[in-house]
Amino acid sequence: MAYIPTGGRAGRRAAITALIVGALGLVACGKSKSGGAAKDVELLNVSYDPTRELWRDLNEKFIAAYEKESGTKVTIKQSHGGSSTQARAVIDGLEADVVTLASYLDTEAISKKGLIQPNWIDKLPSRSLPYTSTVIFVVRKGNPKAIKDWPDLIKPGVEVITPNPKTSGNGYLSFFSAWGSVVLRGGSRDDAITYVTQLYKQVPVLDSGARGATTTFVQKKIGDVHLAWENEAHLEVREAKGELELVYPPISIRAEPHVAIVDGNVDRKDTRKAAEAYLKFAYTDEGQEIAAKHFYRPSNEAILKKHAATFPELRLFAITEIAKDFPDAHKQFIGEGGVFDTIYSPKK
């Protein structure tokens, strides 16, 4: 035990290693300090699932434009997932500079926690909506069940695919659309309840999210009509190579995927300037064209008109026409004890 063969040398080696590691650390710190604050900016855009390609396109164009304009090099990271899951991540500390989520509910939930200023919706043009969307129908080739409008969905033998309103944004927007299609065309509340009850009886599978529903309809070939996000519907039909068709009902909901700056995070990270420029870029003609290319309805009327072939006109009603606001609609129709809960009875 007295003889320690390499203790001294090993000790020295460890010390040298530590020195090297330490020195490298210092170099790294120094580098990030000198480079970070002055020039490069990194932004994190927390968004929902189907916007991946849209924002990738927007990022690319924005980075080039912003560098030319201000000399600052921006890198943008994107995070995608279920919209409310993403909102919860931001609430719990994911350092998003901007959020571009699917629904007012999610952005408002972050705002309620104090990370976004209360009047966020008026901070950017068009109520913080660079683009909007809606829910439309996708049917099988030739539309064999002759589905043209909401009442056609409850004809005997028609199977409807839509995700669970309780777990999916696509799901509750479909529900709101169905509801609005009755009450905004002269139906009473009772008529609407009768309609949605019958509608959900004809839903054979309640997938938990939009992607699951698409798989059910397209790959497993279940159902006659799929109530889908407009942008997803276009992609779905394009990829099906003639097996599927789009149907625009005369009326549907205006889906509002708001964008917002996460004030709490940009002020701390000192990225406000770039973040604001980033979101404003989505409103430029270039940004609006990109939105249209990805089948989101541009909020710029002129550009929307230009793409009238892609975006047929239909009556897009606002959530305020069927409820006070989004949280109220969710509570009334989808939340615990709401209309949706009464559709399913234990005996069935």
Next chain:
Amino acid sequence: MASVNRRVLPGFSLTLGYTVFYLGVLVLLPITAVFIKASSLSLHEFLGAVWTERARAAYLLTFGTSFLAAVANVVLGGLIAWVLTRYTFPGKRILDSLVDLPLALPTAVGGLIYASLYVENGWIGRYLVPLGIRGAYTRLGIVLVLIFVGLPFVVRTVQPVLEDLDPEAEEASSSLGATRWQTFTHVILPTLYPALITGFALAFARSIGEYGSVVFISGNMPFKTEIAPILIVARLEEFAYGEATAIAVVLLAISFSMLLVVNLLESWSRRHDR
């Protein structure tokens, strides 16, 4: 056995300290957080969240399908473990590693694949659906995927015990005049009980918490194929953290008491074997 020094290696207090620390940080702390979050509700709100008719139907479904799947896994897994330890055949290594696959595969993928196999136009479904057997969007479908995710647990707990089982005991039994069935039920099975019970408990517990695969095959119809974890997700969607954790607390409490019973059963069978 009692005379053997139990501490050949030193460091009992140190390792115990680590054990308690890690268990505390990794398991106890998050679970305590769940309970604290749920206790932000009043008793009335708590009951309102966890004891609706719909929630009760979901618990029953979750525990019922998990139980059935675990039972099926004990039989199937025991058989697979037997074949893998007792026989040599070409491709055995590959079969053996196949068993672990359900652990590695994202369970959502498993659920999607199962669902597409068992729907009416799927590879298996096209033969079964005409017979009235629907493996997708039914309770049967849930059991099927739960068998899938739970299988490795039974096989991997039974396998080492079977490997240690001395064939001489079986030879002795048969040379003493026991029939094959008697040898199986009186010699082999009793040694396997503790491992089978542990495997059952692991597969069962795994199934209760399973979400990813089930949502894709169950169809999520309230009162029919809606499992309890879906209710949690639905409540989270409304940013109702308290109510969501309340349901989690109920699941935890039921699972914990069931695992406790299973553990007691296991130690009882250990004491009574041979």
